[in-house]
Amino acid sequence: MRPGVDITAYQGNVKEARFGVDFFRRFDCVLNGLDNLEARRHVNRLCLAAEVPLVESGTAGFLGQVSVHIKGATECFECQPKPTPKTFPxxxxxxxxxxxxxxxxxxxxxxxxxxxxxxxxxxxxxxxxxxxxxxxxxxxxxxxxxxxxxxxxxxxxxxxxxxxxxxxxxxxxxxxxxxxxxxxxxxxxxxxxxxxxxxxxxxxxxxxxxxxxxxxxxxxxxxxxxxxxxxxxxxxxxxxxxxxxxxxxxxxxxxxxxxxxxxxxxxxxxxxxxxxxxxxxxxxxxxxxxxxxxxGNIIHAIATTNAIVSGLIVLEALKLLAGAPAACQTSFLHQQVSGSKRLVSRMAAPTSNPACMVCGTAQAGLVVDTHRMTLQQLVDKVLKGRLALLAPSLSCGSFLYEEGQDLEEDEVTFYRSLLPRPLASLPGGGLVNGSIVEVSDQEQQFKAQLVISHREDWDEEVHPEGFELSGSLPAAEAEQQPAAPTATASEPAALPTSAATAAKGPKAELQETADGVVVLTSDDEEAAEAAAATGKGKRKASELAEDDGQDGKRARVQEGTDVVDLLDDSD
Ligand SMILES: [Zn+2]
The missing domain is CATH 1.10.10.520 (Ubiquitin activating enzymes (Uba3). Chain: B, domain 2)
Structure with a gap:
């Protein structure tokens, strides 16, 4: 497009401190081509903090997706829960x-x-x-x-x-x-x-x-x-x-x-x-x-898919650079030509989810056994593992815990000494049932409140991690969904093939791969578009409405209709 263009290449991990908010602020837009969920979430947060539009993308075999995220105008990458990689008891x-x-x-x-x-x-x-x-x-x-x-x-x-x-x-x-x-x-x-x-x-x-x-x-x-x-x-x-x-x-x-x-x-x-x-x-x-x-959770890449998705990324980038962000769309690349004779379907970028913990202001709920979960586990499994924080800080009343490079040595020693302690035994009365914990990450400019609920008697088979997060958070949905994203990711043969889709009937399917790509396969993307456009409810494959085209029953989405209700009608 521009033969005289100057390109400066930086090599390194996008999570390095040198690629902080100030680095991101220098750009008119950011185009993501990442291969894992954590990095995507990290860049999402930095783009929000820097108020720079993000074009997010992903491919999984024949499937692909491009979405645009603009602070205050569209949903952010984390407005909809992303299934976390499946864990095993x-x-x-x-x-x-x-x-x-x-x-x-x-x-x-x-x-x-x-x-x-x-x-x-x-x-x-x-x-x-x-x-x-x-x-x-x-x-x-x-x-x-x-x-x-x-x-x-x-x-x-x-x-x-x-x-x-x-x-x-x-x-x-x-x-x-x-x-x-x-x-x-x-x-x-x-x-x-x-x-x-x-x-x-x-x-x-x-x-x-x-x-x-x-x-x-x-x-x-x-x-x-x-x-x-x-x-x-x-x-x-x-x-x-x-x-x-x-x-x-x-x-x-x-x-x-x-x-x-x-x-x-x-x-x-x-x-x-x-x-x-x-x-x-x-x-x-x-x-x-x-x-x-x-x-390696590998889905083997297909060059054609990547080429098409790259083209779609550029199209969205052009709209942003031309000053027409309202024209930006979310695109889905299908495995086969859809009912409307299109290989790529597009829809308006969904608006943000007010309950999103990343771009919204809502609280999240954390259910744990506060006598058994240690601060170390809270930090590793919940804050870093599930919320993708890099250097979390916690405060609740007089209790304070911090990580980061600016700490004095004695502070580091003190905070480390707290790690083995159960939540309920932390200083300042502990993190117990009803505690509201302020969670933040300086590097990601992330802030949220975590409301703790205490529960005993966890069944390791049902909750191998020993906690439950609620709110608009990346939930471990893999546990509940048989067609779990990671199962998909780790077993390439289980990818939604046309045969598999046909066997289940003409259903719209929203699948997320382990690296956070939403891929949609459908004979009729209209229902999925409508479902996504509501920005409400859970957008799971099993819950998406579908026009089956046989009995003339057509799922219609009114503004504000909950997707879940809609499904009940069509099923
Ligand atoms: Zn959000």
Whole structure:
């Protein structure tokens, strides 16, 4: 468009302090092409604070979306709740997995940090290391001392790998089998016999001396087809060689390694470790390619989709730069030509949700057991995990907690000392039932009130996180929706295909992927447009009205009609 244009490229994490509100203020508009929900929410808040229009975008396979967010004129990116990535009950991951994703999450989130990362920072600390909780009895959990997984004095890397293998896939499985209560209605897991697997290896002619991995256990073992599903013996060999490789070739990372989907050896390890667990539990094993996709929440990108969405972004940017923000629209790219013969449907940008905690002024409710949830958990799980804050500050009466770079050393020490304390035991009378907590984040210019409600007796199966947030907040809807966004994201095959859509009837579907993209598939986007235009109610796929075109019943949305009511009519 402008051959003489000057482009200054900045490389780095958009959450870095140098890209703060002042940085954003310098621009006429911001075009987002981010790949995760947290970063999107962060930029949304900075654009609101800087009062700079944001063109937000996303793609998921064939589906795409572009929306425009202008402070005071349209909804912000967070006006509608965004499902958070699905979480799994810890006891399922630890004791009773029944899906491949359970094994993959176990290998990636629990085992990987335990062996190569910082075990105290990993979920696994409370999983493999600590006592079992509640109904599961906890016998199996207690047996593990985290120090078991440290390399012993003079222990060779192969010896270590074999010892860990035996512990995970034999000793631990035998322990679990003894927890009879777990196996009344499930098939108990079967331990693996490493000696038998190694004997196979010796007889198989591949030689028992493990080859040096040199960055890839698979290559070293000749397993070069990423789409092949390895048998148990091959998985065992990859596991051993990959563990050895981490110890021998990447010793400098040990104690701090983090899983990265682009780290070949890490993906190989997670594939083998999760497949071996799957083998114990009679769960289908997965190829390296599929495991990488599931572990990295990857939906494979389609260049054409990205090109179309890029074009749509530019169209909206032109309107903003031409001084016509009112003309901005939200666009949806469909998987197939819709009923109105369009591949792209567009609608006016919805107005803001007054209850939005980010651009509105409403309070949010937090239900927790205030005697059990610690300040650390509140900060990590709720404020950073769910609300995507970077450096939260909390105040309630005389109680104050702060994070950030401007703090004195003694302040940091004092605030840290508060972290292990349960909410109810914090200074100033604690955060208890009815407490109204002011939450803020200087870096994001975020401010909100959190109203605490106390509740005991949490069911870990229903609320694995041990809290409930209400208000217009990113809710863990994944738990309630079978077609959960993360299930979609982690299992590409489950993407809404035309066949799946047809099977469910001609329903409009609003889906959100794990990285926060709303994607809409529909034969008739009118209902969805109308639903979104009301800006009210929950815009879930199951709740969207639809003109089925068969009995002439046409869902109509009056201004202010609640979407939920509308659905009741059409269903
Ligand atoms: Zn908002």
């Amino acid at each position: 810890v006891c399922t991951l630890r004791n009773t997995p029944d899906k491949p994703i359970h094994c993959i999450v176990w290998a990636k989130e629990m085992l990987f940090p335990l062996l190569f990362g910082a075990p105290e920072a990993s979920d696994l600390n409370e999983t493999i290391g600590a006592e079992g909780s509640g109904e599961d009895g906890g016998e199996a959990g207690q047996a593990d001392d985290p120090s078991f997984y440290q390399r012993r004095e003079g222990e060779g890397s192969r010896q270590y790998a074999e010892r860990v293998f035996r512990q995970l896939y034999s000793t631990k499985i035998e322990e679990l089998r003894r927890m009879e209560d777990l196996w009344h209605s499930r098939r108990p897991p079967e331990p693996l016999n490493l000696d038998a697997l190694l004997a196979l290896e010796a007889n198989g002619g591949s030689g028992s001396a493990a080859p040096a991995a040199k960055g890839s256990a698979c290559k070293a073992l000749g397993l070069t087809d990423a789409h092949a599903v390895w048998d148990v013996q091959q998985n065992a060999r990859v596991f051993l060689v990959a563990v050895q490789a981490f110890l021998d070739e990447r010793a400098d990372e040990l104690g701090a390694a983090q899983f990265d989907k682009d780290d070949q050896l890490a993906v190989e390890f997670v594939t083998a470790a999760s497949n071996l667990r799957a083998a114990c539990y009679g769960i289908p094993m997965q190829s390296l390619f599929v495991t990488k996709g599931m572990a």
